[in-house]
Amino acid sequence: MQTDIKLVDYLRNRHSTPVAQIGEPGPSYSELESILAFASRVPDHGKLAPWRFIVYRGxxxxxxxxxxxxxxxxxxxxxEAARDAERNRFLRAPVVVGVVSTAASHAKIPEWEQVLSAGAVCLNMLMAANAHGYVANWRTEWIAYDDHALAELGVKQGERVAGFIHIGSSDFPVPDRPRPDLDRIVTYAGEGEA
Incomplete structure (x- = not known):
């Protein structure tokens, strides 16, 4: 099987840029449309699309x-620092995309699988932004859990925020962080070579 070395290298080194290091420029409308289209290509049992996007700009x-x-x-x-932090919460990046989980009871598709699909959308959006030459960071923060904030953000009753994806540009070198040791998180079951 032919492996795309560039994708392997990307996945080996993937990281999120801290929001404090994200700035202009952000994606154009057409680039953002492409990023959103790529982000929506995730596992989705039953083709429910149990998520939606809210784009915050300008x-x-x-x-x-x-x-x-x-x-x-x-x-x-x-x-004063806390006031500035709140005022600038969505100004840290030129584009913020809310990924809203619309998971609900379904006769055949477990709600948990629908929630997982929304999480997959968030990760896909990070990768799609990177593929378009932008940096991104997946956040939730207190605003994802506050009823008053959610109403102002356009999140409906019964919906939940899977993440706010901050997208923009940066030339800041981001060092890698410690990653899990596979010996601590992997269990092999069944026969075969490990």
């Missing part, structure tokens, strides 16, 4: 930052 990112700040200030006054 001034909407700043508006949401003010919303996040307002929600956080309901618990008390925040330090």
């Amino acid at each position: 001034d909407e990112r700043a508006r949401l930052g003010e919303v996040f700040l307002s929600i956080q200030q309901q618990s008390g006054e925040l330090e």
Whole structure:
């Protein structure tokens, strides 16, 4: 079987760029459409597409930052750094894509499999962004679990955020992080050579 060495090298070295290192430029509309199309090519038992995308660009990112700040200030006054963090939460990258899980009870397809499909979309989107020459980071953060934030983000009742994918550019060298030791996470069952 012929192996694409470039893909092997990519998978061997794949990493996420920290959001603090992501900046302009972001993908154009046509590049983003391609990234989203690639991201949606995941295992999907029953062809349900149990997920959807919400794209946050431009001034909407700043508006949401003010919303996040307002929600956080309901618990008390925040330090300046914390206020800035909330205002800039979606300004850290030129494009943020919400991957929303729409998993629901189904007669034949377990809900868990639908949720896993949404997770696969998030990873595929990271790889699709990289394939288009961009960097990306998969985040959730508190906004993925706060009802007020979710309503402002356009997430409907019964839906859940699988991730917010921050996409942009960076020339910052990202060192690899420690990876799991296979001896600790792999069990071989059955016969055959290990």
